[in-house]
Amino acid sequence: MNAPQVNTSQPVLAVRGLSKHFGGVKALDGIDLHVTRGELLGVIGPNGAGKTALINTITGFYRATAGQIELEGREISHLPMHEIGRLGIGRTFQNIRLFKRMTVLENVLVAFKAFSGSPLRSFFRAGTPKADIAAAMHWLEQLQLADRADALAASLAYGDARRLEIARALAGGPRLLLLDEPAAGMNEAETAQLTRDIQKIRGHVSSILLIEHDMGLIRALSDRIVAMDYGKKIAEGSAHAVLEHPEVLRAYLGSEEEEEVRA
Ligand SMILES: Nc1ncnc2c1ncn2[C@@H]1O[C@H](COP(=O)(O)OP(=O)(O)OP(=O)(O)O)[C@@H](O)[C@H]1O
Numbered sequence: 001m002n003a004p005q006v007n008t009s010q011p012v013l014a015v016r017g018l019s020k021h022f023g024g025v026k027a028l029d030g031i032d033l034h035v036t037r038g039e040l041l042g043v044i045g046p047n048g049a050g051k052t053a054l055i056n057t058i059t060g061f062y063r064a065t066a067g068q069i070e071l072e073g074r075e076i077s078h079l080p081m082h083e084i085g086r087l088g089i090g091r092t093f094q095n096i097r098l099f100k101r102m103t104v105l106e107n108v109l110v111a112f113k114a115f116s117g118s119p120l121r122s123f124f125r126a127g128t129p130k131a132d133i134a135a136a137m138h139w140l141e142q143l144q145l146a147d148r149a150d151a152l153a154a155s156l157a158y159g160d161a162r163r164l165e166i167a168r169a170l171a172g173g174p175r176l177l178l179l180d181e182p183a184a185g186m187n188e189a190e191t192a193q194l195t196r197d198i199q200k201i202r203g204h205v206s207s208i209l210l211i212e213h214d215m216g217l218i219r220a221l222s223d224r225i226v227a228m229d230y231g232k233k234i235a236e237g238s239a240h241a242v243l244e245h246p247e248v249l250r251a252y253l254g255s256e257e258e259e260e261v262r263a
Helices: 051-058 081-087 104-116 120-126 130-142 158-171 188-204 215-221 239-243 246-252 258-262
Strands: 013-022 025-035 040-044 066-071 089-091 176-180 207-211 224-229 232-237
Touching: 013 051, 025 040, 025 051, 025 066, 025 207, 025 232, 040 051, 040 215, 051 176, 051 207, 081 089, 089 158, 104 130, 104 158, 130 158, 130 188, 158 176, 158 188, 188 207, 188 215, 207 215, 215 239, 224 239, 224 246, 232 239, 232 246
Parallel strands: 040 207, 040 224, 089 176, 176 207
Antiparallel strands: 013 025, 013 066, 224 232
């Protein structure tokens, strides 16, 4: 199959009519959205709106019930997860997933390992190419983790562990980075640092889709916001337009997050 022609006006990600049903539960119900080159798209919605299901379906962790997912014009919804990762979609998880008994540096090296396709154990035994170590250290420096490179991942403070997940995702060289609630569980100072970190990494990855409940982070970082509820898109546009949208306020009404949306 020929590679799609480079088209700078083409969205990096285009999702059309995307649905994911679990029995009678419509986690995604006909979602349309796109992320353009250089854009950070914020995705908000109350608990259970379908935000994580969106990331899980884009990355092939869930198989879509219906709809299309295009990465730079190429249909990917039928592809296995590892192939979607190889084509350039990186992610972090709502619940941090690190190799806790490996060092911080090794956790980032896994990204190169996954891409080279060779078995992990023998890779480390055989010695790691200097270029990979230099590249991994670059990402650790970007996320202020270089001085913890030899520490065990298990010993990291919560905020550092979250940043290590981001460093690992970036080391895979994604065109599109999907961040699933990176500020979850962070205190105010950690969230402020994370905001600066995400600003910094924007220059290194073409596009970012950011799921977050922290409206301060969403306001500070998003070029555009999509709001979801019950698996549907209920609003789309600028931070001001979406966070003041009557349907968005209604969706959050009565939930603990209502005050945050208005803050
Ligand atoms: N594997 C699954 N099996 C069954 N139902 C699921 C599964 N994953 C998600 N759901 C359901 O799909 C809906 C959307 O869930 P999802 O986790 O995507 O919401 P969310 O917007 O990410 O919520 P939160 O903000 O709490 O993380 C929920 O009703 C959830 O119970």
